[in-house]
Amino acid sequence: MLTIGQVAERSGVPHTALRFYEDRGLITSVRTAGNQRRYLRTVLRRLAFIRTAQRVGLTLEDVRDALAQLPDNRTPTKSDWERLSRSWKTELDARIDALYRLRDRLTGCIGCGCLSLRSCALQNIDDEQASHGPGAPKLKPALEGGTV
Amino acid sequence: MLTIGQVAERSGVPHTALRFYEDRGLITSVRTAGNQRRYLRTVLRRLAFIRTAQRVGLTLEDVRDALAQLPDNRTPTKSDWERLSRSWKTELDARIDALYRLRDRLTGCIGCGCLSLRSCALQNIDDEQASHGPGAPKLKPALEGGTV
DNA sequence: GTTCAACCTCGACCAAGCTGGAGGTCAAGC
DNA sequence: GCTTGACCTCCAGCTTGGTCGAGGTTGAAC
Numbered sequence: 001m002l003t004i005g006q007v008a009e010r011s012g013v014p015h016t017a018l019r020f021y022e023d024r025g026l027i028t029s030v031r032t033a034g035n036q037r038r039y040l041r042t043v044l045r046r047l048a049f050i051r052t053a054q055r056v057g058l059t060l061e062d063v064r065d066a067l068a069q070l071p072d073n074r075t076p077t078k079s080d081w082e083r084l085s086r087s088w089k090t091e092l093d094a095r096i097d098a099l100y101r102l103r104d105r106l107t108g109c110i111g112c113g114c115l116s117l118r119s120c121a122l123q124n125i126d127d128e129q130a131s132h133g134p135g136a137p138k139l140k141p142a143l144e145g146g147t148v
Numbered sequence: 149m150l151t152i153g154q155v156a157e158r159s160g161v162p163h164t165a166l167r168f169y170e171d172r173g174l175i176t177s178v179r180t181a182g183n184q185r186r187y188l189r190t191v192l193r194r195l196a197f198i199r200t201a202q203r204v205g206l207t208l209e210d211v212r213d214a215l216a217q218l219p220d221n222r223t224p225t226k227s228d229w230e231r232l233s234r235s236w237k238t239e240l241d242a243r244i245d246a247l248y249r250l251r252d253r254l255t256g257c258i259g260c261g262c263l264s265l266r267s268c269a270l271q272n273i274d275d276e277q278a279s280h281g282p283g284a285p286k287l288k289p290a291l292e293g294g295t296v
Numbered sequence: 297g298t299t300c301a302a303c304c305t306c307g308a309c310c311a312a313g314c315t316g317g318a319g320g321t322c323a324a325g326c
Numbered sequence: 327g328c329t330t331g332a333c334c335t336c337c338a339g340c341t342t343g344g345t346c347g348a349g350g351t352t353g354a355a356c
Contacts, residue, residue, distance in 0.1 A: 005332065015333090016315055024313095034322050036333055055250065059312070085258045092251045096244060102203065103240045110233045153302065163303090164345055172343095182352045184303055208343070 001030075001038040011047045026050055026064050042075040049076050049084075056088045057095065149178075149186040159195040174198060174212050190223040197224050197232075204236045205243065 008015040021027045027046055029037040046067070053063045066084055070076060076084065156163040169175045170185075175194055177185040194215070201211045214232055218224060224232065
């Protein structure tokens, strides 16, 4: 069994985040008689899974749902990882595709200078989403330009 | 001169957001004797610019900086728009590229099942960013999968 | 001159993903 | 048994991009 400090050090995930993840139901721990957290070793793999999923752009909620769908809500095994990472790939592909389409529109628009609110192709991309305004809560995080 | 309601209706940007943008220095208005906002027509083009930039993934701060760099802090003209949208394209290209690299790593990793914290290629993407944890404030918003 | 929609400010609240601090407890070594 | 670092539980705060409501004012029409 590992203490929270050991898990933090081995995983690189700050102890504050570990408590946060537990609070959100992503990981679990048992308690000592003195109420301190103790972790199974498998939490390390689970954390790796979580961090990778976040890199791909999934929210913690997505990750929690993915983990919850595993039978017994167990730590992902190799075949779970294969299955789930395949679906991430699909998600990534879709995201890349969306960015491509946006870039193509932008490229097509450079030089036209119209930028008119109701007629420009760039403005009128068919989305319900944007009609609510492009507020942060609606959007998924992506990766910082130079990060990956 | 347009009232806030008229601008909201014509631009599709909620009046709450218009006040918010003004507060953040993205748009300006003059006031009537009775303290109500009145907008120049050029604010519509400026709003179009803002919304397009957001679609590309820029933050409001980025947009404010871009607008502020225009001589006289004027509403973007056709040539401003060309220049700025070209730099957005570069940004989009970089983002697409980053997603590609991530996807390729993920693809390479599917099936290995390692997911080990310190050795997996997916885990050890060379970034300082991730070492601070993937917190939301560090990351730029992207576009929702089906949105664009 | 009255009515009423549209406007005003200000402050609280939302999501997501955390961090940091205050004030208190536990556990291991000497 | 004392010290000390690691741990505990709240709770507040940060960021981005807004929304919502309360309580009050303006302005245009009738």
